[in-house]
Amino acid sequence: MITQSTPFDKQEAILSAALRLFVEYGFHGTPTSKIASEAGVAHGTLFHYFKTKDELVITLYNSINANFRAYLSENATPATSIKDRFKNLFYYSVQWSLQYKNEFYFTQQFHFSPHFKQLGTEAEEMGQQSYLHRALYTEALQTNIFKPLPIELITSLCMSQLVGTYEYLINTNFPDDKQDEVIDKIIELTWAMFTQPEAI
């Protein structure tokens, strides 16, 4: 009976505890000793899985990004129109940020931290932009559905639109159905922002 429990559980327990504590106290504000005790392992065990505290943070960041990409892939609807795929992508991006608040908050925290600047090659990918996003924007540009804008600009604005949506919904406390309604509304606004005005 080969369960992957023994070795992986502790590493994941450490990552999970680190996430909670980093969000609450910040990176330098949380001692490795506290991460270990919250994860239910000895202090030394942490350094068995992660050579340094910095390596732990970067692993955590990469792991969260991978989860986000996996979540979007699971919910992707590849065979539909560009608009539907855009709506789908934005909707599930928001859903993910609301369902994994700590994870999303941490990526934002990380994004404006000294770690992010010195990343370079260490992180697998920069930002939360997945391949899915870029491919979709490229297609929307090539088919003239989007206004002719630099793809980096579209990427930046979509990403910050996601952050803005998250922040708005966090501060209100809508029930799920009302929340979905608001997300749909914002998606329409965003879509209208990027697309060519249609002839009627």
Add this chain to the structure above:
Amino acid sequence: MITQSTPFDKQEAILSAALRLFVEYGFHGTPTSKIASEAGVAHGTLFHYFKTKDELVITLYNSINANFRAYLSENATPATSIKDRFKNLFYYSVQWSLQYKNEFYFTQQFHFSPHFKQLGTEAEEMGQQSYLHRALYTEALQTNIFKPLPIELITSLCMSQLVGTYEYLINTNFPDDKQDEVIDKIIELTWAMFTQPEAI
């Protein structure tokens, strides 16, 4: 000859050094001793002006916000149309973020830090939203120029639109005139997002 130099210069030197170091190393990552030495004062002097390191951070944040508001007020054009005021406000908000990169970056860093959560009454105002913004959005809503949307949503989306613009422009390296062109373009996109579709 009463120059305001002696007492204020040191406090401002400390705040200025702290800003530089916080942006580079983060809050917990920069020792108070280094802030003091970079500011050219003795370590103890820092604690004469700021009781604790936390008080220093909060003072810094409030001071930056005040500067931002002052900058917008200076460049405000009160007697023009709503659209012109909107463009003006957005344009100078972006200009400020590009001219005071460290200040802007710090506010974002602060926004996603444990300090921000526990602010409550300590900070004068939350976020960088100035009175000017809210007043303008309210007017645009009342005159039906904006689509009927919650003002908090408009506020959130405008703020993140500013962040998105900042991030895009930071990563490109356009000359000033090209940069202004891009900002204008983004303003048009944003304006179109919020306003009622006009009859032609």
Add this chain to the structure above:
DNA sequence: ATCTTTATTGAGTGATTACTCAATCGACAC
């Protein structure tokens, strides 16, 4: 059963931290 390798522990270490405080300094009043 023996060997090898890896996982786990927690006391220990040297460096660093935020903050204190008694001692000076400097400016101004009288």
Add this chain to the structure above:
DNA sequence: GTGTCGATTGAGTAATCACTCAATAAAGAT
């Protein structure tokens, strides 16, 4: 000159930190 009071200093302190390491346990492999 004497006194007063805030500004300034930097050595000192108690606490905390990331990380090490020698010892032990567990798990396989042969």
